[in-house]
Amino acid sequence: MKAQCISHCLLGMTLILYSVHTHSLRRCLISVDMRLIEKSFHEIKRALQNKDTFQNVTILSTLQSLKTIKPIDVCCVTKNLLTFYKDRVFKDHQELSPQILRNISNIANSFLYMQRALQQCQGQRWCQCSQEAINATRIVHDNYNQLEVRSAALKSLGELDIFLAWIDKNHQETSAT
Secondary structure, eight states: HHHHHHHHHHHHHHHHHHHHHHHHHHTTOOOOOHHHHHHHHHHHHHHHHHSSSSOOOOOGGGGGGGGGHHHHHHHHHHEEEEEEEEIIIIIOOOOHHHHHHHHHHHHHHHHHHHHHHHHHHOOOHOOOOOOOHHHHHHHHHHHTTSOHHHHHHHHHHHHHHHHHHHHHHHHHGGGGG
16 A cells, blocks of 8 residues: 555656656747748758759768757757857858848848747756767767868758758747748
8 A cells, every 4th residue: 555655656756747847848949930941041042052062961961860869959959050050150151142141141040049049948957968969969060170161151051951840840839830
């Protein structure tokens, strides 16, 4: 009888802790209309990819393996890759076309908005980074560093649809409909 009571208490506490943990992760989900970002990208995709001289190289190759990232690491990986794009790709890319530049700016502004939301979560310890999450984003940086800066930035922008699809899949509960 006593063992049954203890097992029920443990089960109850487990469910409460899981509920609190899930609730805190939900606070870290980002709310942004992915269609607007994807529209901006699709307007420039062909131009960017036509300029890409390294067709057999990929920067975001690890995003295929990100399918194995645990849900608790999604916040960290998303935040790290948004920072990667903001601090490296958008800054390193040099564009002469005002139309392409405007679309890249729209994407960058959306990324900045998402990054701020995730930084708040990290500040409140809702967005922890495991070693697996850190390793996944380190591979992206390593791939980027293997190319000349301008080529790497162009390649990363041309592959942006891979990252956008990953964001949309992992944060779909809050994407605008």
